[in-house]
Every structure is written in structure tokens, then in C-alpha cells.
Amino acid sequence: MPFLTEDALDLPRLVAQVAAPERGGIATFLGLVRNHNRGREVLRLDYSAYGAMAEEECGRIVAEAESRWPVRVAIAHRLGRVEIGEASVGVAAAAAHRSDAFEACRYVTEELKRRVPIWKREFFADGTEAWVDPTAAARTASVEARRQ
Amino acid sequence: MRNLEHSMTASPAPLISVRVLVFAKFAELLAREEIDVTIAPPATVGDVIAKIRASIPAAKALPPELLCARNRAHASPSDTVSDGDELALLPPLAGG
Numbered sequence: 053m054p055f056l057t058e059d060a061l062d063l064p065r066l067v068a069q070v071a072a073p074e075r076g077g078i079a080t081f082l083g084l085v086r087n088h089n090r091g092r093e094v095l096r097l098d099y100s101a102y103g104a105m106a107e108e109e110c111g112r113i114v115a116e117a118e119s120r121w122p123v124r125v126a127i128a129h130r131l132g133r134v135e136i137g138e139a140s141v142g143v144a145a146a147a148a149h150r151s152d153a154f155e156a157c158r159y160v161t162e163e164l165k166r167r168v169p170i171w172k173r174e175f176f177a178d179g180t181e182a183w184v185d186p187t188a189a190a191r192t193a194s195v196e197a198r199r200q
Numbered sequence: 201m202r203n204l205e206h207s208m209t210a211s212p213a214p215l216i217s218v219r220v221l222v223f224a225k226f227a228e229l230l231a232r233e234e235i236d237v238t239i240a241p242p243a244t245v246g247d248v249i250a251k252i253r254a255s256i257p258a259a260k261a262l263p264p265e266l267l268c269a270r271n272r273a274h275a276s277p278s279d280t281v282s283d284g285d286e287l288a289l290l291p292p293l294a295g296g
Contacts, residue, residue: 083296102223102290104272105269109274112273165296169269171223171295172294183294186292186294
């Protein structure tokens with residue numbers, strides 16, 4: 053099953069991909085499109101990706117998590133236009149016990165944001181739009197931290 | 201025999217061709233989504249990027265350090281490229 057999708061994210065379906073009688077805990081993460089970013093009102097996002105690499109990188113992250121913890125992991129990420137309040141990313145990790153499920157879910161979510169080649173364009177309430185650059189936000193935050 | 205050896209060592213290795221995909225902000229900046237680069241081996245990912253910077257005026261606006269991929273996996277500028285490789289220049293990632 054591909055990790056990237058143009059369709060609305062279906063959390064029960066993601067959970068069903070990892071659920072099994074021997075797995076007593078499932079941790080899930082849903083990332084939603086927020087109506088503000090760095091003090092500006094956001095109307096919607098548009099996601100794009102290097103599709104072939106994004107699929108392979110998601111597969112590598114899932115394999116890493118499943119070799120590090122006794123878990124089964126599922127990922128889904130939206131592409132295209134995503135509205136405020138809609139889920140843009142979903143991760144589900146199932147394990148016999150909750151601690152492995154929580155840890156694997158966190159690991160996969162963080163690695164996905166760090167490594168998978170996906171980009172988003174923000175559309176603001178004032179009619180302007182821009183590519184989201186988390187590294188620019190991090191640079192601003194570190195400059196502000198030094199000022200304080 | 202001596203002549204043959206001499207001619208073999210003296211003949212330059214054939215050029216290699218790689219395709220470089222560009223995405224999102226970089227695709228806008230360069231006004232294209234792919235660039236075919238021909239380069240003399242041995243060459244690295246960094247050599248290919250340097251050739252792009254030198255040959256496309258808009259590429260001078262690319263950041264000095266950028267994420268790159270080789271054959272759909274994250275790569276380092278020091279990685280060696282082979283004929284037929286698919287490289288990619290990746291703007292700051294923003295998934296999630």
C-alpha cells in the first residue's frame with residue numbers, strides 16, 4: 053500500500069493495517085493543518101513530494117522501527133490541497149505492550165518529518181503564499197533565543 | 201603490446217550522464233524540474249552540483265549547502281556518481 057495519498061486520511065484504516073490479536077496496544081499520531089503559522093493566519097496548505105523517494109524513505113523508516121521495536125507500523129501522508137483541520141499525516145504503531153507502541157510511533161513521526169522529501173506551500177489570509185521552510189523558523193528561533 | 205597499453209591508459213574514460221531532479225522552491229528558482237548533466241568520471245554529487253551552479257545563472261541563488269539525494273536515498277556531496285544515476289536537489293523538507 054502506498055504511503056502517499058491524495059485522499060482524506062482514514063485513521064481506522066491505518067489502525068486496521070497494524071492491528072492483530074497478539075498486539076495489545078496501538079499508538080497513533082495525527083498531524084492536522086493548523087490555521088496559523090509563525091503569527092500569520094493560514095487558509096490551507098498544498099503538499100508536494102518527490103514521490104518515488106518519499107515512498108522508499110517511508111519504507112526504510114518503517115523497517116527501522118520494526119527492527120528496533122517489536123511493532124508493526126503504518127504511515128499515510130497527504131498530497132495536494134489540504135484544508136484547515138484536516139489530517140496531513142498519520143502514523144500508527146502496534147505492539148504487544150504500550151511502551152513499544154508509543155516509542156515507535158514517536159520515532160517514525162520524527163524521522164518522517166526529518167527525512168521524507170515532502171514540501172508544503174502555505175496560503176495566507178492576506179492572499180500571499182510561500183513555501184514552508186522549517187530550517188528558517190529554526191534559525192529565527194535560535195537568533196531570538198540568543199537575544200534573550 | 202606496449203603501444204596498446206599506452207593507448208589504453210591515455211584514452212580518457214567516457215563521460216557519464218546523470219539526471220538531476222529539482223523540486224518545490226528549487227524548481228521555481230531554476231524554472232525547470234530536471235537537468236541532464238554530463239560530466240567526466242570520477243565525479244561526485246558535489247561535482248555535479250558545482251557544474252549546475254556554473255552553467256545555470258539562476259542556480260547561483262541556491263543555498264551554499266543543500267540536501268541532495270542519489271537514486272532515491274539521501275546522499276552526501278562526497279558520494280561518487282555513476283552513469284545513469286538519478287540525483288535530486290531537495291529544498292528544506294516540510295512534511296507532516
